[in-house]
Amino acid sequence: MGYFLETLLGGLMSGMLYALVALGFVLIFKASGVFNFAQGAMVLFAALAMARLAEWLPQWLGFQNAVLANVLAFIVAGAIMFAVAWLVERLVLRHLVNQEGATLLMATLGITYFLDGMGQTIFGSDIYKIDVGMPKDPVIVLESTFQGGILVNKEDLYAAVIAAALVALLTLFFQKTGTGRALRAVADDHQAAQSIGIPLNRIWVIVWCVAGVVALVAGVIWGSKLGVQFSLSTVALRALPVVILGGLTSVPGAIVGGLIIGVGEKLSEVYIGPMVGGGIEIWFAYMLALIVLLFRPQGLFGEKIIDRV
């Protein structure tokens, strides 16, 4: 039982991280109707920037304080993500207003490649580590209930708290602010939003900035857990089924979808994996998403606006 709970908990934690990346997808889709394949590349780019700046800034400015270095690096990396967002809007999206979803998807594929190459050219392509001082030691909880208790990584707990806070903040932003309302209007209909005076270009910049910050947070958490390297960009491919499962337009859906897939992956790997040769983590999430697509194309929480043919 203790082992089962430990697996479950591990799944929930990794699910939280999937959810964080999926959140980036959902934000951009919700606010601009663009399915942003580049989210994974943005996570990698942001994490690379953060890792390298934390290393470079103390050298350039000549100070030693690790906390200051991290804070500065986070701010500068955030600024870089803002710049990326602005450039993407300026150079790509502005020219593709009112194009089909598939065209926009392919454009973000192009952005993915560009960011992958650019990030590694600027920041290098080795494995870097981000050390933001999150405690790494595991704690054992519920020792009285189960024999041996359950092993919980403190780092995971912090990550979960940060992710939850981010989600709460974003929900407030979307629901309660005027900008949030404008974002939702743009997602519904570019032209209609534009015609009532919502500045489409500014909205797009804002939403990509927000997605950039989410990517940065996700990148920092992933990076401090597993190190920053190229494989981080494949996180996007792991998070894709999460959005399909949860629904493309739903922030809570991204969270729940992430948790379901995180738990499902871990449990299936442990309990079904040995029967079929292991490694089913690779496709489990996709098969789950595929089944959901067949029976409920809008996902668990999505709005029912999908085109039926």
Place this chain on the structure above:
Amino acid sequence: MLYRENGQFKTSYRADLQIFPIVQDRWAILALVVAAFVLVPMVASDYMFRAILIPFLILSLAALGVNILVGYCGQISLGSGAFMAVGAYAAYNCLIRIDGIPMVAAILLGGVFATLVGIVFGIPSLRVRGLYLAVATLAAQFFCDWAFLRVKWFTNYTPSGSVSVSNLNLFGWRVETPAERYLFCLGFLVIFALLAKNLVRSAIGREWMAIRDMDVAAAVIGIRPMYAKLSAFAVSSFIVGVAGALWGFVYLGAWEPAAFSVDRSFQLLFMVIIGGLGSIMGSFFGAAFIVVLPIFLNQALPAVGDLVGVPISTAGISHAEFIIFGALIVWFLIVEPHGLARLWAVGKQKLRLWPFPH
């Protein structure tokens, strides 16, 4: 003037419906095919065959298949690499499990199995489209990656997980030297390109295009979406599967699942975008571009780097490749969504009047 059409009158429907209705086109294509079969094997070096020509031919074939699905039928697919893998592994299994099966039959059977898998993973396209379908096809990709890595039966229980095919043999003709391999692939490519060209001009091709342009309207005028979409998936994955079998048998010789990873799928999609969505010609342009660009960058970038005094490493070149690919895709989507094929058509249009302005 060079490309003059006036004076070429078509007096029968047959003449009007030819694949290449313009005399110059007919002769140019004929000359091109003859040159490809006769001239190229005489002048090309072994390096040219191995590094450029053979991959170009096979990837053109694959791009042709992807173009039918993505360009003509509008069903975006990120799982083409998987269909190539199915083609390759199925052909391999046919070859070793069926006694005395001819090479060509094995390759075509590989295509047949890819068709079956393609139809299965095409089923979601009946309910969803666009982005959702992209994810569904990615499922095919990851599932196949896993299956060929983990299910030992597919690789005939080789300990290393990689399979190899040697002694290519076509009815007694041993396909061994690079030039022979090239001709072998060229034969496949010419036949399939001709078939594809005819297919997209026929009723079924028009159905695909109708579905792509507006599926609701297409359904209203009596096109069955299910039949059109699944047939596009079937034809496309058959061609892609054959290309995969050729890629494994002729180009690689020995391969492992990584040869058909998700990167291959993206690469094929890029070929189609850069070459031209919905154009047979474009598939060739796209494949040529994607095969030649890395080689060109490998040669050119270090030279440029030396010129300005900045040494460029191998990693730098591969990063530059990423950047250039990414930028090009975005650029093509914005400036010329019909790709290189459109530029080619514009060039031909200009030649109609050249050298007179009007």
